[in-house]
Amino acid sequence: MSGIISTYEPDNSLKKGYLSIFPEIWKEVKKNRWLIYQLFKREFSAAYKQSFMGVLWAFIIPVVSICVFMVLNQSGILSIGDIRAPYPLYAVLGMAFWQLFSRGLVASSSSLVNAGSMIVKINFSKKSLVIASAGQSIISFLVQFVLVAILFFYYHTAPSFTIVLIPLIVIPIMLLTLGLGFILSLLNGIVRDIGNMLSILMTFLMFLTPVLYAKPKTGILATVTNYNPLYYLISVPRELVLMGTISEGAGFFFSTILSVTVFVACILVFHLTEARIAERI
């Protein structure tokens, strides 16, 4: 018989102090790796099993958005701007990095609500649930990279060798996604408005961030983009794939610091308050 004693009392985590929280979180995640994998598999199957197209839907959404943009550009309704690479390549890459954020955030913020019936019946690691949901966007990211490879082949260009740095350079955007996912899943569990608000906000943010168009040189949008951390987190990896250079290193650096801060703060809040979610969900 294992001698581990669990205690439950009100404001339990407050009594332990902030410092002990990080090792606790680390231990929990490490212990639950297999659970995270199983939950990941569960959600993945839920999304694609009863569908003929399955994971191919990850192709279709960016292709349709890009086609719309190309049509709008051609008819002069909006201007994509000055891009040094073939536009479809630029746009698909942009969408891939953007969806890593947007899909991940939408999935993770609804993770606790979707698993509501499970949460009120079984006591298991809720962090694993959020992580597994946020991880769903990695699958569509990988699928979209197949599309990227096809386009490189089609345009007879080769990506820069710095493409191997992708797993490293997407860490900041993934931390930001996961961090926001933690806090929003918690709030969405209590107040369902969060989920609806988020899907509207995501559409808005996509048009506000130069994902499918080049960064404007003047105007309000240019100023906003300068202060938009998402822009740096998307454009720097994209530039790295297309050109092999980083021209906005400082912006990326500060965005990375911001992402890490958000992640740490959010996981802390989640850990302190996750015990309350079951009774409110």
Add this chain to the structure above:
Amino acid sequence: MDDDTAITVDHISKKYCKSLKRSMLYGVVDIGRNTLGLSSLPQHLRKDEFWAVDDISFEVKKGGTLGIIGPNGSGKSTLLKMLNGIFWPDKGKIAIKGRVGSLIEVGAGFHPLLTGRENIYINAAILGMTRKEVDEQFNSILEFADIGNFIDTPVKFYSSGMFVRLGFSVAVHSDPDILLIDEVLAVGDKDFQIKCYQKMYEIKKRGTTVILVSHNEYTICEQTENCLYINNGKMKFLGPSEEAINIYIKETLEHRRKDFTWEETDKLPSSKKAEIISLEFCDQNGDAISFIESGQELHIILECIMREELHHPIFGVNFYDNSGFMYCTNSDYENVSFEEPLLEKIRITITIPHLHLPTNNYFCSAIIAEESVDNLIDWHNMAYRLVVGRARKARGAIKLPTQWEINKT
């Protein structure tokens, strides 16, 4: 916490909010306060809040068993969820030693689109098993669930019985130190139920601490040593299961609604050749009672008025338990004949030397019939009540009335 104590529950309370919108608001406020390092002041009730579980304390020794009984909405499930760590108490403290397994609802977390095999792994992971444990137990899980080649079919196409069997099978294989059970044994067919009880017995024998929540007095008595009776979130009694059950049945007597009325009596021919006046239960001293321990002597006193002479009159008393079973006696069965014509007011005393009825809260009917039991003259349908409590040192549903003889051969 002592070495041989598995669970210590120390004055715990839990509050719930009746209003959804307020519950949302309170949730956000509590999270906000905790984030800022402030206490959420759980000991105070805000508007629309009430104590669903109120100041409950108990201890369970390692390998001990505790039943929890109480009417609907008394806080049993909330208490169980707090023991499981799903809900946290607002006051007091719970300390639990070892791995906790729960049979609160089997098959929670099953995904309908995934096959039984895939769901076994996922469910086991959620229940806290490691990959190695599942690999080792996999065949045993499969064998216990007994769903044959459906194992590679999506769970969506399972019958509800198969679904529950698979869920139960995974849950009992998680090998917990403490097992929390919430009336799930009431599912599946008879064969599977027997299998479940056998498994539970096996688990208990292994030294697992068991907490069982049930409405079924019989299950509680058979499966647990001690029992906690709660009502309206408050502790009413904690002690040996038999005593707890007797107190529970007695106290809930007043709450059990009388669903049946005299309506059907009115449908009888209005001629009223005979009429029941009263029925009374007495103990061996002749004192009127409404509670009796199973196996004790019972006298039923039936008073009637006979206005006309009945051709072969039949008198009877039926007992109905809360699962719809009927136990009955009547003068026709017993071949009681009445030599002189019964007229005017009569008093019939039926003596049951040993009332071997299972523990339950019975509704009783009194009947007068002519020639056959179906030809009713008067009928007081479920108009009387008798609580049968559990006899001391009893095992099983009833003690069999027997005669023993042991001889040297």
